[in-house]
Amino acid sequence: MKRIKILSVVGARPNMMKIAPFVKELSKHRCFKSLVVHTGQHYDTRMSKVFFEDLELSKPGIYLGVGSGSHAVQTACLMERLEKVFLDEKPHLIVVVGDVNSTMAAALTAAKLVIPIAHIESGLRSFDRAMPEEINRIVTDSISEYLFAPSKDAVENLKNEGIPRNKIFLVGNIMIDTLSCFRKKADKSRILKKLKLSPKGYALFTLHRPSNVDSKKNLSNILDAVKKIQEKITVVFPVHLRTEKMIKKFGLEAYLRSMKQVIVTQPYGYLDFMKLLTNSRFVLTDSGGIQEETTVLKIPCITLRDRTERPLTLKEGTNVLVGNNTKKIILAAFSALTDDHRRTRIPALWDGKTAKRIVRVLLKKARF
Numbered sequence: 566m567k568r569i570k571i572l573s574v575v576g577a578r579p580n581m582m583k584i585a586p587f588v589k590e591l592s593k594h595r596c597f598k599s600l601v602v603h604t605g606q607h608y609d610t611r612m613s614k615v616f617f618e619d620l621e622l623s624k625p626g627i628y629l630g631v632g633s634g635s636h637a638v639q640t641a642c643l644m645e646r647l648e649k650v651f652l653d654e655k656p657h658l659i660v661v662v663g664d665v666n667s668t669m670a671a672a673l674t675a676a677k678l679v680i681p682i683a684h685i686e687s688g689l690r691s692f693d694r695a696m697p698e699e700i701n702r703i704v705t706d707s708i709s710e711y712l713f714a715p716s717k718d719a720v721e722n723l724k725n726e727g728i729p730r731n732k733i734f735l736v737g738n739i740m741i742d743t744l745s746c747f748r749k750k751a752d753k754s755r756i757l758k759k760l761k762l763s764p765k766g767y768a769l770f771t772l773h774r775p776s777n778v779d780s781k782k783n784l785s786n787i788l789d790a791v792k793k794i795q796e797k798i799t800v801v802f803p804v805h806l807r808t809e810k811m812i813k814k815f816g817l818e819a820y821l822r823s824m825k826q827v828i829v830t831q832p833y834g835y836l837d838f839m840k841l842l843t844n845s846r847f848v849l850t851d852s853g854g855i856q857e858e859t860t861v862l863k864i865p866c867i868t869l870r871d872r873t874e875r876p877l878t879l880k881e882g883t884n885v886l887v888g889n890n891t892k893k894i895i896l897a898a899f900s901a902l903t904d905d906h907r908r909t910r911i912p913a914l915w916d917g918k919t920a921k922r923i924v925r926v927l928l929k930k931a932r933f
Contacts, residue, residue: 568598569927572656574647576606576631576667578616579854582835583662583685585620586742586920594924602650604643604667605630615834620743627654636666636697643670651678658927661705662686662739664853664874669701676708683711685739685923688719689853689874696776698853699874711930713923715739716877716912736922737914740857745917747836754840760801760828762844767828768798768898769845773805776889777851777869781815783889787869788820790894791849795826797902800849801841803830847901849894856884861911865901867894877912 571591573584584601591599603625617624629646631639643666651659651674659675661668662685675682684705691699706712706723714720715738723733757764770791777783791800804812812818821829833841839858842848847865848855856875859866860882871888878884887893914922 569596569658570598570600570654570656571658571660572600572602572651572654573660573662574602574604574667574671575625575662576604576643577663577665580662580665580667581616581620581622582743582854583739584660585622586739586746587660587662587685587923588622590920590924594928596928600626600654600656602627602647602671603629604647604670605632606639606643606665606667619835620747631667640666640670643667644674647671647674648678651675651680656680658683660685661709664689664698664701664705666697666701669704672705672708681710682708683713683923683927684709685713686715687712688714688716688721688723688733690719690722691872691874693872696872702874711926713739713919713926715919716914718877734923734926735914736926737916737919738857738912739919739923740854741861741915742917742919743835744839744858744861747839748843751836751839751843754837756833756837756840757844760830762799762801762828762841764844765846766799767845768794768800768847768849768901769841770800770802770827770849771805771852771855772802772808772850772869774851774870775807778805778808778811781817784811784815784817786889786891787894788817790891790898791827792820792824793891793895794849794898795824797899798826798846800824800827801830801845802827803832803838803841805832847898849898856882857915859883860909861915863909867897867901869894881910881912883909 575581575584588599591597631642658681660683661671672682687706712733713736720733720735848859849867851869856866856878860878866884868884868886885897887897
């Protein structure tokens, strides 16, 4: 029996959460031969290795160790190294997830080698081309053969861009597969005890986007809001490596330390972080995936961005947009403290079965 060789390319922490259920589902079918390629875009142990361990993913079959760099330098390095891998391995299909540089680089490399591409989490749009991720999404979708969309609005975005309907598959949100699979395991984490926290007795705060952390004014605006919020509730702040670097560069370390009810920690692995997320009173974040997870968990999410590529979390979920405006952030946080029972619903197909639907499509449609 001819086996279909699939290379799944990951590079950053969110990719690992999205690829884990897909790789697990592939393993149930003998017709597939699966190999994970880790580009090393996130190369720190706290941002990479621990996620493979938490998500019970085997060690990557290939590790490229690309590391950091400007968008152009990193993308060029990714394409150069991925080209050699693709030529050596001769896969029948390249699978990419999300919207990081590794996603676009792998898709471009595969397209030029005439290897079919499947994009998981296709069709998300913020309609803000100043976001590097938006460019990555648009380019990847435009050259993919299988576009696996998480929601109906994502399907409409793709159709409006002229993508043929027979390439688009509404499959649901694969992030929720991971949440569903590991929720019980995450509940066993002892991180609350370690940090001396009680359930719903703290807010969780994450920050990493360049638009927020690479500007001293924007970063200061957000920290000013956090200073006010921590007077009402403890704030747990796992600091992203990029954010830590910019806080030091802008001389904001002492200001952050002066906030007595802010617990500053290192980044956590998936299980510890999910324990913190699940038990938080509300979340302050500029992450994309957290907007989805909080919607399913029905936890208020205050997103520190002006736009989101996940509008369903605003319409049906728990999400509100406040940008980096100090007053808006404070008002939203105080509102979450007094009324966190906003009526929400879990979007259609966000049910933990997305990976099954993706593999079902590949079994039925793929011709290699």
